[in-house]
Each structure stands twice: as structure tokens, then as C-alpha cells.
Amino acid sequence: MTLRRISIFAVICLCSLGLLISCAEKPDMSGKVAELTKENAALKAQLAKLTEESAKPTGTYKVGAIFSATGRTSFLGDPEKKTAEMLAEQINAAGGINGRKLELIVYDTEGDATKANLHLKRLITKDKVSVVIGPSLSGTSLAVLPVAEENETPLISCAASYKIVHNEKTGKPYKWVFKTPQTDTMAVEAIYTHLAKRDLNKIAIVSVTSGFGASGRGELIRLAPTYGMKIVADEKYGPKDTDMTAQLTKIKGLSPQAIVNWSVGPTQVTVLRNYRDLGMDSIPFYQSHGFGSRKNIELAAGAAEGVYCPLGACNIAEMLTPYDTQYNVAMQYMKNYKAKYNEPLSSFGGHAWDALQMVAQALASVGDDKAKIRDYLEDNIKGFVGQHGVFTYSPDDHNGLTKDAFTMVIVKDGDWSRSS
Amino acid sequence: MDSVQKENILDVQKVAMVFGGLMALSNLNFQVKQGSIKAIIGPNGAGKTTLFNIITGSFPPTEGRVRFKGQSIEHLKAHQIADRGISRTFQTIELFDNMTVLENVMLGCHTRVRASFMASGFLLPQSRRKEKEIQDRAMKILKFIGMGDKFNDPADSLPLGEQKMLEIGRALASEPELICLDEPAAGLNETETHLASSLIKAINAKGVTVLLVEHDMKVVMNISDEIVVLNYGQKIAEGSPEDIRNNQRVVEAYLGSEA
């Protein structure tokens, strides 16, 4: 008996040992490093070993990234990862920063809080990165936030929730945590302002029961009084539901003046179709910024016509005029992204672009000292022109955007068009 | 009346069982005397095993009562009846084939010696003591049924004959006052059959009342004090082996079938 048990342990130990060796040999694999750095693996291995022994800064600037690149929330992380890797590539192709290469180490959280936590710790303690961008989700961001604070490492989240940069206890932002995306608050404000302008105030909410839908719903309810909105219905559906007719039928019975839907993925298209089927066209329909991809307009097959939604500049680059401040960056990004991945731009990749560009700027001017980077972000990011708006960070504001970051657009003839 | 109660350890009164409109047993009455060996015989489908299942609480009868030592038990669950002192074997062997021979018998002791979940979890001395006690007891029984040397074999590795024996041993472990044996000799060869019947006698000699269902008439005739004959769920005869041998209805019932 005992012999059997021992042999089990032997087997296990051997297995793990084998895997250890395999990963000790090629640490660059342990984290999908941006294309360019993949070359001369041998040299990199040595570098990596060096860093492991002593935390001396090496020939590269190490930037960590954690996105939900796969799994149920990959609609966020996938474009973010692609964007970040594309950007790192461009920077290095242009000779890097201060002559040093930018080494981007990306881990996949699969939208899982546990993984996000593990990966951030690993980036900080093992890969010795000087700054981290991501995670993609509000949930995962809130999950890793303590780690960043504890280890005094600047973190630029790519998730929406305002809680990420708002410490309930102090009422101020967390010291080491910033974020680039507009908060749901801004999206809601944009929508409510638009509604108010058309004096529509009797509204119905439909939201998906996921983190994205829930936080949007929360803000819609929280801000309703401020804008004199009366919420007559508050309906929900699952992220994999096949039909929302029931919810919409209930809403129809309550005859609101407008419907606001907060979701991502296929459901926001299905809900539109059901809304058309029920002949509710006379009720204006507002989508969240989650709708911000032309793919959705295609999928809706006409049903999206006349739908409003708040979008960041990068989604409507073509509609910008050279006079718009974001015209250049937006056009640039869109061209490059389409060229590299030939797929339509989603609303989310831009968040990673903004985050990494700020990091690059910081590295360029203060090097890879964590504290310096943090201070730089807080003090020197003023009027930074990004994909999702013009950022101005301050000790009281680690998000740096106003609701102008969103432009209300309406779907016309199968494409976005600006709505006054 | 009271005296009758005493000497009848088991009293089956007007028991009827209906499966989906089908009458498996109807108005069945008979008693088992304390310390006797009683056999239930009858052609296949006569309802013998059904009767066993009712007595041992696999399911309650549709009608009637089963009194054990004067108390009615027909409403009790199988494990409660086991606690009361009735134990059984199965026609289709139901050993715990994921255990050793010894463990099988040890489980038989379950009704008598029990350690609580927590006690055994924290390995309190009492649970250790009990475990030891159970082991010794089980070994004794294994020696009694002549399988002391096989205590560590996996149960499913035994030949059929020994599996039957082990089932009897397991049943004994619960120290029953009444033991119900369902075809203990089925599928056994001459010598094994002989062993089985002598074992049954030995058990009975220890004061355990035996109720058995058996097709092998030789066994039935030479070990049982009394015999009940069932046919189509009804008692057609009851009495000593002699009476039954010369009973016309029994012969008829068996014509074409065995015996």
C-alpha cells in the first residue's frame, strides 16, 4: 500500500519537475510577450534569469498587462490585447523608448477574479514590471486593486466602474490605481442629457445580468432623479437568453417614452429585434456604449436603424473632422488596427491604447521607477489626447474624463451618424 | 394467548401484497416458533421472495400485519427491522464487492456497535475500541462459518458457494433472533449444499430462529421443523415435513415444476 502511495507522489513530483524545467528554459513563453521580443530567445532567457536573481532594471522597460483575452468576456479583453500588442510593436519598431525596447507581458484572466489576482502578483513579484495596464472587467479590477496598492505598483485599469478609482472610505481615488474608460456614469449622463433635451423622462431600463449590465443599470437608477427621469420598468435578461419578448411586452404595457438597454454581445441585437417585432418603433431606443461596433449594426439586420448610443471618438473616427482634437489619433488607430487584424474596431480596444500610450509617455520622461511613473500620471497627464477622450488626471480624479468623452450617435442607413 | 405470543417469534397475519393490480400475496397467515427452522416452499412466482421483502421491510404489505416478538413491524423501514433483530440473505447475492471478506462481516455488526461520525473523525478512543471489538467479533464469525483464513480477500473474488456462506455470516454478525435465508443452497454442488445445511443447523443450535426459502427439497426436508407451501400467493399447506410430503395439493402444485 504505502509503496503505491509513495510512487504516486514520485510520479507527481516528476511531472511537476518536468514542467518546471520546461518553463525555466523559456521564461519568455510564460506570458505572451509582444512579437518583436520573441526574437533571440536565448539572450532574453539570460536577461530574465538576471532579473530573477537581482531586481536590477534590464535593457527593456517591462510593462505588464492583464486582459480577459479569452472566455465569456473576451469581447472586452481580446481587442484590448490586440491593441496593446500592436502598439508595443509600433513603439519598438520606432526604436523603443529612450532607446530601450518596451517589453509587454500579457496574461489572460479569462475574466476570473482569482486568475487576475494571481497574474498581477506574478507580474509584480516575478516579472518585475514597473507598471500594469488592465484588467478588462470592473470585477477583476476591483479584485486586483488591493494587490496594486499593497505592492505600490501603478495600475491603469481598462474597466468602466467608477468604484475602481473611488475609495468609499476616503472618498478619494486609490493611490496607485488609474483607469482610462469612461465610467458608466458618463455614458448614462450622455444618454440622460440627450433624453432630457428631447424632454423624454418616462423611461424603461433593460439590462443583461452580467457585470457590464449590472453596473450600467446601477448608474441609470442612481442618476435618474438628478435628470428628472422616471424609471417605469427595470427588466433583465441572461447573457445567453434566446428571447427577450416577455420583458419587452411588459415594458410595452407600461408605455414608456424611451427604452435604455445595457448589454453586450448577441443579446443587445436580439433585444432590438424583439423590440421591432413587438412594433414598438415609436419608442426611441437607446443602447449603451457596449453597442459600439459596426458588427452589431450588421447583425441587427436593419433592426438597429434609428437606435441611439453614446460612443467614444475612436468608434466614429470617420465622422470626425480634422478640427476635432482626437481626429488624428482616432484615424491612425483605426487604420492600423483594421490593417493588422482586418476586423471592425470595437469600443473597447481604445481603452488599452489610451492606457499604454500614457505609460509610454511616462516611461519616456521618468524612466521605469514605479513611484515616479505614478506621480507622472497624476501630475503630468493633462489634456492627453486619447481614443476615448482628452484625459486630465489629478489627485482627485484618476479617470480624467468628462461626459463630453461620449458623443451621442444614431444609426442611420446602416452606419453611425452624429446626433445633435 | 400470551404464552402463544411468546413462543411465536414471528406472526404473519392476513398479509396481502398487490403490484400494479397483480396479486402477489393474498390473505397469508402463518407463525414461526421461537428457535425453530421454518421453510417456505412453492413454485417460482409463488411470492416467496415478496414475503421475505415484506418481513424484512423492503416494502410494506398492501394489507395485513407482521408481528415480531409481539410488536407489529410491517410499517418499519428495513434498517429499523434489522435493529429489532431480523436479518436476511438475498436470492441474488448482494455482497459488498468493494470490500474485503472481513469488512463485509464487520458491516454486519453495524446494528450492534456504532461509532458516531464525529467520534470516528477525531479518532476518539471509544471509536478505536469499538472498531477493535467489531473486528474480533467478525473474525469469530468468519471462523464459525469456516472462512477465517480468507478474511483479507476481496469479497467478489470468492467462488459462489463461499459468497453464499459469507452472506450468511454477514447476516449473523448483526446477532439476529430471526434470520431469513433466501435460497441458501441455490447453485451449490452436493458437498457445498451439505455444508450449507449443516451450517444452518449449527446456527439454529445457537438459538437463532431460521426462516428459509429453498427449492432443494432434500435440504428442506432434512433440516426444517415446519414447512409452509405457497402457490400463486396463497398458503396451500402448512405442517411438518411428513405432512407436506403426503399432501395432495402440494404434489399437484408441484406437478410440472420442480421436486
Add this chain to the structure above:
Amino acid sequence: MLRIGKLPITIFAVLIIIFPWIADHISAIDHYPDIMVFAGIYCLIAMGLSLLMGYAGQISIGHAAFYGIGAYVSAILTVRYGLNPWTGMLAGMVVAAVVALLVGAPSLKLKGHYLAMATLAFGIIVYIIFNEETEWTGGPDGMSGIPGLSIFGFGFDSVEKYYYLVWGIVFIVFIFTINVIQSGTGRALRAIHSSEPAASAMGVDISRFKVIVFVYSAMLASLAGSLYAHYLNFINPSTFDLFFSIKLLIMIALGGMHSIWGAVIGSGLITFLSYEWLHYFGEFEVIVYGAILLLVTIFLPHGLVGVPGIVKGWLRR
């Protein structure tokens, strides 16, 4: 078959104690203790489940619910009511036990696939509650600011400290569970697994034993949930969804249901596969995962603990 000698247990204990030291000296794995913390947490649940499934032969595809109950009770009591974490932990186990009793009593009368569906349904319902009762659970965004654990001013605030806390608990539970298995209770459970009619005829109160084990496994899951919450200082519902319940099944099947060691090995392996090793396969992760699973179920019907037996088989030839 089930007698477990002192030696392997000692080896197990020693491994637990020296692992952080080893990891510390091999740069490639110096971050493993962190992962081991989660491995330990999952191991707690897996041990309870293997008792339920491997020994009592009952299926549960809903244990993520108890894991979640533990985590949320801990979190709500500490964050919303400022109670002591240990109190929260205890309360969680009590709540889990009560729920398990209420759900288990009727459910465990069900057989095979019906039991699977009932537990599956239970798991999903609880998951929905976590999502919907926003004012209590914080909804899909979850709860942050959950305090860490400390005792008499000694805080389990570093990875190593928490590692020893978790694995200390794991070891205690491990010993407890082995004792149960090797006692009459374990015998009764295996009897139920093997033949219910025979077991009950031998005086085993089947439904009682099933419920006891179900409650025990639920309490372990809850304990694990609390440990998770106080380590991560954050929880959200998606951690406790259907997929985690399935992951637990996989851990047990992979390790081997019929031995408590299977739970230890299975949970450890799956944790490292999904948190560490499979990353080397990048996008192919999912497929490799599925493949490993399928191959094990096909070629190792008794899981990894069955490997030595198979090897012995070869050697004999």
C-alpha cells in the same frame, strides 16, 4: 484497500511543510506557493465531494453554491456588520450545513441523473441569488474590502503565512476524513455505494448517512469559500458559477474518486493546469484541457491514483 499507512501521511505532511522552502530556491517556481493556496482551498472542497461521490456514490453538480455561501456569509458579516472573520467563517459553515440539510434531505432520495439535475438546479439558483440580491451581495460587481485573517494580533498577511494556514487546515481535514473512511461510517458509506438493499438489510440507515456526508461536504466547501474570500479580499458571483461546480467534478474524476488521495492530487493538478501550466498553450488552452480530461476518463478509469496499479499490471507481464 483503504488502510492508509503512516508513511505516506508523513510524506504528505513533510511535503506540505517544505514546499515553500523548495519553491523559494527554484526561481522558476518561486511563485507557486501563491497558487498552492488556491490548490489547498479547492482541495478542501474536493475531499468532501470525494467522500460524497466516491464513497457514498452520490453526485453533486452544485457544490459551487456551498463554496459561495461560505464566501458570501463571511464577506457580508465582516464587511456589512464588521464582525470578526472567524465568526463569519463559522457562521458560513452553519448556514451551509442548514441549507445542505434542507436541500439534501429531499434531493438525496433522487437517483443518478435526477440527483445530478437537482443539485445542478440548486447551484444555478444560488448563483442567481448572488447576482440579484445586490444590496446584500453587491450583485455581479461583487464585494471588495473583505478583511484578511489574523489571530491574537498575528496576521496571515503574506502568501507564506496564508499557505501554512490553508494547508494546515487541509491536513487536519484530511486526517479527519481518513479516520471517518476507515471507521464504521466509511464502511457504511461504501456499503450504500455497493448495494443499497443489502446495506439497509444490515441496519444501515441509508438516507441518514447520505445526508450526513452531504452536510459534511457542504461545510467543507463553505469553509473553503471563507478562506478564499479572506485571502482575495474580494468576491464576485462568477467565481461560484456552474462551471466551477463542473471543475470540482473534474478534479475528483481526474484524481480518482475512490480514494481521498484522488481529491488531493486532482485538485492540485487542475489548479496548476488552469492557473499556470496551460498558459504555455496560449489560445489552445481550452482544447488541451478538454483533451487531457477525455484521455484520463478513457485510459485511467480510476483517475491518477489508479496509475500505480496499472503500472504494477505492466510490470507483472
Add this chain to the structure above:
Amino acid sequence: MVNHHPHFLFYGSGMEKITLASQLLQYLITGLTVGSIYAMVAVGFNIIYNVTEIINFAQGEFVMLGGLIMVFFHVTLGLPLILAFPATILLVTLAGVLLDRLAIRPIRQPSVLTLIIATIAASILIKGAAMFIWGKDPYDLPAFSGRNPINVLGAVIQPQYFWVIGFLIIIVIALSIFFDRTIIGKAMSACADNADAASLVGIDVKRMILLSFALSAGIGAVAGITVTPISLMEYDRGVMLAVKGFGAAILGGLGSFPGAILGGLIIGSIESFGAGLISSGYKDAFALIVLMVVLFFKPSGIFGDIEISRIKRF
């Protein structure tokens, strides 16, 4: 700018009211239509269960494959419906055959858990493969007969739903004929009752199992093809459909086709009425609670026979 948009002609005006009656009718219709999708999945579960007593957790993946492969043939390749439809079913059926051959048949000692794990593993694999082929985005399929909803007493139905229900009815009729009239069908049911006896009378049980997998894969494909125009399809849709379908099959009683239909329709209706009248957030919970309660009182589902479920291995 905006004034171009028709909405502005009559926004604010409280729009045409919908009466409670037609609201309830709408809930019913929605429930039945959604339910018939679940029912179709449940029927797939039952076919395999009836022959093998296995619950195939990869059933949902068949549905997903059906939808996405149809998209490939009909949209990407532009094949006409009449060709794409059978081609899709053929391909998915093949997948079913492979599943049996590669995942189920090789298992030495089948037990409920090993089989559940095996089918789960298979579904993970299939899902992963689909992710590589089609990516993570949802795909659309043109509705078979337009998207103009049909109005019934103030409630509306998508024409596509008639296809779903229609196919469901066809499948059920076809199956009942197949199992009661044809020799193969009878042979399959024989395996269900008693595999050993079946093989004794010379029925090739392995072949029958293979057939059952092929059959239920085909039905899964039909479900996927018909539902995609309604709710789009993406690589990870299968799990949820499998869970709902499993629920329907269990509720109706494993192995019973009328049970599967009833179970599906009940679950669908509870969801839509629950969402409409009580709370849309809890709608799935309502269905599952009802399911559990039913099981507690009737442990083998509505049409399930306890006696039969007793003799089943699992």
C-alpha cells in the same frame, strides 16, 4: 439632422397601448416558442438516454454546431437553403458519430460520473474547436420566411418560430414512427430495455448506440439551424441550451418524448410568465425551483416511471 428620423413624428405620444389580455397571450406564445427550442434539445437527450442511459452533456454543442455550420454553408458559401440544410445535418451527424467513437465507446468502466465527465470533456473540445473556426463573435442567419412578425390578437409571433415548432412536431412524429414501426427503431428500444438481452437476440448494441448518437446529433443540428435566425449563434451558446434541455428532459421524465415536449414547454412558459409578471432577474430560478419541487414529489419526472427508473443502472 435628427428630425429626419421618423421616431420624432410621434415620440412622447404614449404610443398604442397593449391590453393585459394580449400581454398574457404574448407571454404564453413566447413561452411556448422558447420552450419548443428547449424541447428539441431535450428530445436529443432522450434518444441517447433511451439507448445508453447516458446523459450527453455535449448535446448543446450539437445545437451550436448546427447553427454555425449552417451559417457557413448558407451565408459564407451562399448555398441555397434546400442544400445547406441537409448538408449541415449530415456534418453534425458525423460529429455525433465521432463523439461516440472517440469519447464514449473507448471508456472501459462506464459510471454516471465518468460518462458525465467524458461528455463534458467532449463539449469543451467541441466548443474550443468552434472558437478556432468561427471566432468568438455571434453569427446571424436569414430567417427562412422573412422577419415580418405575425399579429395575433395584439400579440406577435416571428414566422421563424413556426419553423421551430413545425420541425419539433415533425421530429416527434418521425421518431415515434421510427421507434414503434421500423425494425431498427424497435431494436434500439430493445437495447434501452435490456442491452444484454438485446445482444443475445443478435442486435448489434454498439451499432445502435452509434445510431442513437448520430440521430440526436442530427436533431440537435435542426434545433440549431432553426433557432439561429431568432437569437444568433456563437461558439459558447451550447452549455446554456444543454442545461435548459436537460432540465426539460428531467422534468418530463427521462426517456419520455411527450415528457420532453411538455417539460420544454413548461420551462419556457414559466420563464416568460415569470419574467413578465414577477421578476425577469429571477426567471431562470423560477423554472428550476419548479423543477426541483416536481422532482421532490415525483422523483422520476412527470411521465417518468419509478419502476423503470429503478431498474435503470443510472
